[in-house]
Amino acid sequence: MSGTTGLKRTPLNKVHRDMGARMVEFAGWDMPVYYSGVIAEHLAVREKAGLFDVSHMGEIEVKGEDSLSFLQRLTPNDVAKLTPGKIHYNALLYPEGTFVDDLLIYCLGEKHYLLVVNAANTDKDYQWIVEHKEGRVEVINRSPEYVQVAIQGPEAEGILAKLVDVPLGDIRYYRFIRGKVIGVEAIISRTGYTGEDGFELYFSPQYAEKVWYALMEAGKDKGLIPAGLGARDTLRLEAKMALYGNDIDRTTTAIEADLAWIVKIDKGDFIGRDVLARQLKEGVSRKLIGFEMLGREVARHGYPVLIGGKEVGKVTSGSYAPYLKKNIGLAYLPIESTEVGTEFSVLVRNKEARAKVVPTPFYKRKK
């Protein structure tokens, strides 16, 4: 189990090991997959709170006189809608309308943005952005300068409130403020990848352990437990949040991925616009849907999807869903088979296991 040589480590690596985490390689990083168990951690986030180290995520700063027009051209969502303190979900697309990556854009100030990207794609994204640079913009990979910690769950606000000097209640979903967490300057954003209320904190790596332990201590009597990438994956799947490399990649367009809501065709030209405009007008031949297994089998990433005995696609994400207590997944299906209720098969160990299309998200929290 010592195959971690050469892997990148977050500033919290020692903490994870001290807390007994089971470590795995993820996107070139040595990361905790779980501490107590995926199910316990998943349920803690749905019912109480969980603390995640997500420092592997990349942060790329874009600023300068032409930064807005540059990002408008580079991404499908309308960056002009972002005022300082706002965040939105967006993407980097190829001219084919397929994904370089999906990301969050934080508007740090006038003509000043922070792009939060997938760990596995940070270098690729940075290069892509630099290659397409237009006008007076500066692009800086800030990833090593941030540790990122996510506290997620219904108790997250109450726990974090004990440690900050700002009123968290004022931060709406997909907004952020700058504040201090036990005196450490941080970006405090009401975002997450779990389908639950919660916050993501970005701050200087030198304070990583101090802030982590302060949060754990503050959450001790509220049921806060550390949570790993295993629970992060099952939580995001229940909330039907796409995972790059599984559900979206270079071969899938934003429309096929059911992400038309981030495609603002009327905002002006952007990379991928022609293809996406055509797909919006003429329709697509396949679409990402959510499904539920009818039996006990677990569908997993890469398993073939069959209709009438013929392979029509692959499962992109699949897992046991700990909160819903069902086996769920995502797959691209031919458009004529995407209606809710449509039954099909997933090939599980050479046997056809039945599944049906269900509405998504699988899980939606009560407001």
Place this chain on the structure above:
Amino acid sequence: MMNDGGEKMYPKDYLYTKDHEWVKVDGDIGTVGITDYAQHELGDVVYVELPNVGDKFRAGESFATVESVKAVSEVYAPVSGEVVEVNETLADHPEKVNEDPYGEGWFVKLKIEVKEELDDLFDAARYEAYIKEEKGE
């Protein structure tokens, strides 16, 4: 996880395979399951696909599949034999594999065909040493 590496993790009267199955022999019947190490490696078990009574397996052949939240693994027969009983409890309580891998989390009982095959298996001390090696301790 927090154990002393003793009786709880490697019961003395069990035999073990390199693939982390165990067998406890009583006459010509062997009860088979997966070890504490295996359940910990897998994480939370959510489904166990068991064979039918009457199915026959050769030593080393896959006879069951375990699905955890994160992974799917095959379980191999430690010895050749015919399935005489399966643990029906696992259908509704797959978590027993995690909670009590050497007890309530058993998989099947096999009528052992070739007793000599038992000689190829590890005893508790050998298995413990093997695990330590695998963990790189």
